[in-house]
Amino acid sequence: MESSVSVVYVESNKMSQRKKTVIDILRDSDGFVSGEAISDRLGISRNAVHKHVKSLRGRGYRILGVSRRGYRLEEEPSRLSMARIADSTEGSAFGRSFRYYDEIESTNAEAKSLAASGAPEGTVVIAECQSAGRGRLGRRWTSPAGKGLLFSVVLRPAVPMGEAYLLTLVAATAAAEGIEAATGVGVQIKWPNDLLVGDRKVGGILMEVAGEQDEVEWVVVGIGLNVNTEYSELPVALRRTAVSLKMATGEPVDRSDLLSHLLLSLETQYTNAVRKGFDDALQAFRERDYLVRRSISVETHNGPVLGKASGIDEHGALLVDVGHRQIKRFHSGDVSLHR
Ligand code: BTN
DSSP: OOOOEEEEEEEEEEEEEHHHHHHHHHHOOOBBBBBEEEHHTOOEEEEHHHHHHHHHHTOOEEEEETTTEEEEEEEOOOOOHHHEEEEEETTTTGGGGGESSSSSSSSHHHHHHHTTTOOOOEEEESSHHHHHHHHHHHHOOOOOOOEEEEEEEEEEESSOHHHHHHHHHHHHHHHHHHHHHOOOOOOOEETEEEEEETTEEEEEEEEEHHHEEEEEEEEEEEEEOSSSGGGGGGGGGGTTTBHHHHHHHHOOOOOOOOOOHHHHHHHHHHHHHHHHOOOHHHHHHHHTTTTTSEEEEEEEEEEEEEEEEEEEETEEESEEEETTTTEOOOOOOOOOOOO
């Protein structure tokens, strides 16, 4: 049977021929190769070799450098198996069109531009590494090459703009279920979009929407997960608050299998929400609500609001009991625990 799956592999256009040659030289050698030998082969300075090695390390190549001996390739970055992913998501609406990048600025930015130029629902943009990964509230999302999952899906839901926001909750619960199915690790959701293992963040969701008041044109759901990231690879500022699935289980996780589970679970929950409404998604979220009954602080333009998290309403807004029998609703915001 002819396959209708399209997988476009996009090799990083920033990976110069010189860097590829450095890798080839190191691959072809059993042991160390001196910086001088590499610089002679390429006709560039030792310093230029050093710079290429540094940039390759940033792309996930583990290259050992020892003075007076040179460089040795220890490990190449792991790559997703798009063939396996396409196989296991065969027949699914989110398994028909993949664009797989070695490196990209941001999968969300790319998915948005594809969506704006008519890409069909279910188009999936995946990258091994992002140079300008974006998080919520203008933050950055960083992940070492080949260690996380970084992907964005184009959706075209027939819902009014006011409901599109609920898709963040759909994506978060779908991601939590996908992670549990693939790894057995329990995941809770910190409203609206943080995926937590225990008290630590393992991933997040960035949803971006375009359209008119009464009709959504497209939605891009971007998911970033720390999968095989080591503790030492987490940004220092996040080492007390972040975790990876490998750190949680003690075992490396098969990223291709995990991505297949995530896409299937996202498709099931999304289709259900668009056809039948958001009740199931709200219920699924409530069962994983990390904040409920905790003392929290919500950052607002007028300063922090303190209170007790009291779940979410039917629109997915966060409810906060601020005392004196008053419940406040928040549709967006930055929430932290208030101890
Ligand atoms: C957050 O927790 O603030 C959301 C993080 C979302 C990160 C993902 S990684 C894939 C996709 N591309 C981006 O630039 N961001 C999202």
